[in-house]
Structure formats: C-alpha cells, structure tokens
Amino acid sequence: MLRVVLFLAFLIVPVLEIWVLIQIGQVIGGWQTVGLLILDSLLGAWLVRREGRRAWRGLQQALQSGRMPDRELADGALIVAGGALLLTPGFLTDLVGFFCVLPFTRPLARRALSWFLGRRVRLLTAGTPYGMMFPGGGSGARRPDGGRVVSGQVIDDPAPEDARPVPRRPADS
Known part of the structure; x- marks a missing residue:
C-alpha cells in the first residue's frame, strides 16, 4: 500500500506542480512567477536555518537536563523534511514544506507523523x-x-x- 502511494505521489506531484506553475504564470506572468519562486526559496532557506537552530538548542537542552528529546528529534526531522520540500521548485511542495517548518503548524505535523509512525510500528510488530x-x-x-x-x-x-x-x-x- 505504501509503495503504491509513493509511486502515485512521485507520478502525480510533478504533474500538479507544473500545472500550478502554468496557471500562476498565466495570471501574474512568467518572470513574476520565477521571481515568486526565488523569493519563496529564500524565505524557506532563512526559515529552515532559524528553526533548525532553535530545534538544535532544544535538543541540547533536553539532553543536558537528562530527559528523552522525543519532541525535539521529531521537530528536527520535520525541519529537515520541510527544508527538502522547500528546495524543490514548485508551490505545492513549498506549502507542505512550510507546514513542516513553521513553528505554529509544526505541532500538527508532529502529531500526524507520530500517528503514522505509531501505526506502522504496531502493524509491523503485530506478529512478533x-x-x-x-x-x-x-x-x-x-x-x-x-x-x-x-x-x-x-x-x-x-x-x-x-x-x-x-x-x-x-x-x-
């Protein structure tokens, strides 16, 4: 099931990205669309750098206090994944990337990630x-x-x- 979803995602997402780029380019113009993509990438890079530093500080504080840094590790993984999505050209992947990186939407992404991974672990360990x-x-x-x-x-x-x-x-x- 997961393989089918990934296959469809790698097939459908680029087509949707191109379609959205064409639609936006027809509304605001080609050069403005390219400029918006560049501005989007610069904002994403700045945000990933800032939130990455914040997550790193939180991880160090959790380790120094002797507690398990589960939230900080999940935040770091989401920031890395969001940063990778922000590096790919396109507006749809940028939306998902910002959802993973922004500090006020990251808790929702963390809950979704926790639910998905917990479900997978329970499924994989059910027969063991x-x-x-x-x-x-x-x-x-x-x-x-x-x-x-x-x-x-x-x-x-x-x-x-x-x-x-x-x-x-x-x-x-």
Missing part, C-alpha cells in the same frame, strides 16, 4: 513478541491479512487461499 511493547500491538492487533495477534501468538489466522470455500454457480437448467 515485541508487539506487546506498543499500545494495541499485542492485544488483538489486526494483521494486514486479517489475522489477529494476542500476546505474540497468531490467532484467528485466515484460511489459506486454497482452503477457502469456492462459491458455486447455480446449475444450468
């Missing part, structure tokens, strides 16, 4: 003894094939393809 370490992972977590895992043991394992009943057509009269 480590599934109990994650909330929902060891107590009846559903596997992609429909089976359930409880305490590291697979239960309700779906029948193999060849063991499933084959629907029969009504006899021709």
